[in-house]
Amino acid sequence: MPPPQGLRRIADGVFELPATLRPGMRVPVRIFASEPLLQAMDDAVFQQAANVATLDGIVGASMVMPDAHWGYGFPIGGVAAMDPRSGVISPGGIGFDINCGMRLVLTDLTLAEVEPRLHELVDALYRRVPAGVGSQGFLKLSEEEFTQVIEQGARWCVARGYGTGEDLARTEEGGCFAGADASAVSARAIERGHRQIGTLGSGNHYLEIQVARPEHIADAALARRLGLTRRNQVMVMFHCGSRGFGHQVATDYLQVFLHAMKAKYHLDIIDRELACAPFDSPEGQRYFAAMKCAANMSFANRQVILHRIREVFSHVFGRSAEDLGLRMVYDVAHNTAKLETHVVEGARRELLVHRKGATRAFGPGMAGLPAEYRETGQPVIIGGSMETGSYLLVGVATGGTTFFSTAHGSGRTMSRTKAKKQFHGRELQRAMEARGIYVRTASYAGLAEEAGAAYKDIDAVAEATELAGLSRRVARLTPIGNVKG
Amino acid sequence: MPWEYIEDGVTSDVTFRASGRDLAELFTAAAEATASAMVEDAATSVAAVRTVPVTARAPGLDLLLLRFLEEQIFEKDAHGLILRAGDVGVEGNDDEGWRLRATLVGEPIDPARHALAGDVKAVTLYGLRVERDGAVWRAEVTLDV
Numbered sequence: 271m272p273p274p275q276g277l278r279r280i281a282d283g284v285f286e287l288p289a290t291l292r293p294g295m296r297v298p299v300r301i302f303a304s305e306p307l308l309q310a311m312d313d314a315v316f317q318q319a320a321n322v323a324t325l326d327g328i329v330g331a332s333m334v335m336p337d338a339h340w341g342y343g344f345p346i347g348g349v350a351a352m353d354p355r356s357g358v359i360s361p362g363g364i365g366f367d368i369n370c371g372m373r374l375v376l377t378d379l380t381l382a383e384v385e386p387r388l389h390e391l392v393d394a395l396y397r398r399v400p401a402g403v404g405s406q407g408f409l410k411l412s413e414e415e416f417t418q419v420i421e422q423g424a425r426w427c428v429a430r431g432y433g434t435g436e437d438l439a440r441t442e443e444g445g446c447f448a449g450a451d452a453s454a455v456s457a458r459a460i461e462r463g464h465r466q467i468g469t470l471g472s473g474n475h476y477l478e479i480q481v482a483r484p485e486h487i488a489d490a491a492l493a494r495r496l497g498l499t500r501r502n503q504v505m506v507m508f509h510c511g512s513r514g515f516g517h518q519v520a521t522d523y524l525q526v527f528l529h530a531m532k533a534k535y536h537l538d539i540i541d542r543e544l545a546c547a548p549f550d551s552p553e554g555q556r557y558f559a560a561m562k563c564a565a566n567m568s569f570a571n572r573q574v575i576l577h578r579i580r581e582v583f584s585h586v587f588g589r590s591a592e593d594l595g596l597r598m599v600y601d602v603a604h605n606t607a608k609l610e611t612h613v614v615e616g617a618r619r620e621l622l623v624h625r626k627g628a629t630r631a632f633g634p635g636m637a638g639l640p641a642e643y644r645e646t647g648q649p650v651i652i653g654g655s656m657e658t659g660s661y662l663l664v665g666v667a668t669g670g671t672t673f674f675s676t677a678h679g680s681g682r683t684m685s686r687t688k689a690k691k692q693f694h695g696r697e698l699q700r701a702m703e704a705r706g707i708y709v710r711t712a713s714y715a716g717l718a719e720e721a722g723a724a725y726k727d728i729d730a731v732a733e734a735t736e737l738a739g740l741s742r743r744v745a746r747l748t749p750i751g752n753v754k755g
Numbered sequence: 756m757p758w759e760y761i762e763d764g765v766t767s768d769v770t771f772r773a774s775g776r777d778l779a780e781l782f783t784a785a786a787e788a789t790a791s792a793m794v795e796d797a798a799t800s801v802a803a804v805r806t807v808p809v810t811a812r813a814p815g816l817d818l819l820l821l822r823f824l825e826e827q828i829f830e831k832d833a834h835g836l837i838l839r840a841g842d843v844g845v846e847g848n849d850d851e852g853w854r855l856r857a858t859l860v861g862e863p864i865d866p867a868r869h870a871l872a873g874d875v876k877a878v879t880l881y882g883l884r885v886e887r888d889g890a891v892w893r894a895e896v897t898l899d900v
Binding site for chain 2: 312314339340341342343346366367402403404406458461462463466471472473474513514517518520521524542543545682683684685686687688691712713714715716719755
């Protein structure tokens with residue numbers, strides 16, 4: 271479906287729908303995409319982004335990333351910054367899977383060294399990192415211990431031997447959102463999630479063994495600075511979130527907001543999926559504190575999974591994880607709201623930045639980056655489909671146009687139901703193996719839903735982020751092994 | 756079949772339509788669709804060995820259905836159970852609100868016996884509706900997967 275009338279190109283890779291498009295819009299919609307990606311976007315993306323533009327306190331523009339697709343309330347691939355005094359916070363702008371994110375891990379191994387052990391490696395990862403519906407993690411935590419995890423995040427894990435100080439330094443926010451308050455979380459959320467630390471989940475969540483092939487290195491100097499120093503170097507990328515705990519936090523507060531926004535705050539919203547509350551209100555602040563707990567659960571989840579990955583590699587290769595060079599590149603969240611300081615019309619302002627299916631991409635020199643990335647910019651991890659590949663990029667100085675945000679993945683083009691009818695899980699598994707990608711899955715139906723053809727072209731998405739000045743490509747990483755939920 | 760998944764729903768989620776001659780049948784069909792989004796062919800592969808009582812209240816039938824299905828999803832994560840609808844009773848009206856008294860029945864998820872499907876995260880408000888169409892009650896629900 272063609273983009274709506276009134277859309278105009280305002281710069282390379284940037285398009286705008288004016289605030290006059292629809293009554294109630296406070297800011298324009300700004301779409302960051304190449305022409306072909308723009309033409310292929312769902313009509314719902316434009317409608318949803320225009321709805322977001324009507325929210326109280328939105329600053330600058332309602333923004334759409336190149337991988338955007340139809341989501342819940344906000345498009346997935348949406349960015350909206352709110353004034354913290356006059357604006358709202360909306361769970362729909364964060365997503366049910368709070369702090370769903372990506373973690374990328376280096377090894378010193380090459381494809382030639384891993385290939386003979388690939389099946390053994392993937393099989394062991396499949397056994398040791400539980401995936402799929404109803405799976406539970408190996409950490410048996412009491413509800414009391416779980417409340418410590420959600421306030422301390424990955425730091426809790428490292429303090430107990432599940433990782434290193436360097437892991438924390440290379441995780442967004444040091445692996446812990448400050449200000450998380452377990453008293454803002456329902457007993458139901460804790461009951462739902464406290465057994466799930468160390469689990470992948472399902473849907474588009476995965477754990478992948480990838481190779482950085484020399485022909486796919488886009489910027490050799492940056493690649494070296496980020497630790498990609500060998501030909502055909504093997505890496506591990508995984509994608510997961512806050513599991514049932516985060517889903518329940520979002521579910522709980524949507525109900526709270528649905529009631530409070532009408533009865534107490536008289537907020538008139540265009541779509542009830544945008545349920546929200548003033549950020550500067552008791553309900554808004556409690557949700558923010560609970561959301562941080564869910565974000566911390568997710569950091570802890572990815573930290574514990576990394577511990578398992580280190581154990582598996584160490585066992586399979588008979589060498590320590592340190593000796594194998596298993597160290598993090600970075601861990602990035604792509605479903606959050608955060609208070610950050612940005613420059614708006616020449617003045618520094620504190621803003622509440624909602625990123626839903628969008629990755630923070632801080633440029634060189636920005637506060638909050640570990641010393642080793644101050645000159646390169648923040649590593650950005652964009653996960654592609656399991657068949658095609660993923661990208662390592664960095665944030666750039668020109669990223670201020672999106673409050674330093676970029677894409678998060680390929681973005682679906684086909685519904686799950688349609689993909690399941692079109693593809694067959696077991697056939698897909700065989701076809702992928704024939705192409706050198708060994709897959710273990712908890713669900714063949716789920717595998718079919720994740721077929722590469724159900725997604726946008728990851729190369730086009732990564733290129734579009736560079737065209738629009740949001741991030742810079744470092745390397746394309748191709749899969750050789752995959753664990754799917 | 757009193758429920759079906761639709762292909763042109765939200766791209767990253769699962770949308771279904773359900774129907775029934777009364778609200779109990781409608782809620783039962785919606786729970787069947789939700790269970791089958793988590794375990795394939797739930798109607799035939801899930802044994803009724805555990806029973807979980809559910810009570811809920813809501814101002815509208817759409818939100819009452821949402822709360823019923825949320826219980827199924829909660830039990831999947833909290834206790835590892837795959838559940839279908841047991842006895843379902845719905846009463847009330849739009850002026851005074853709606854009440855649900857029901858049971859969910861099923862068993863622990865066992866990957867050796869159950870063909871796992873998606874790990875449903877939540878019931879969304881997207882396009883959520885419950886309405887009467889002549890002698891038939893119909894619902895549309897989108898699950899975040």
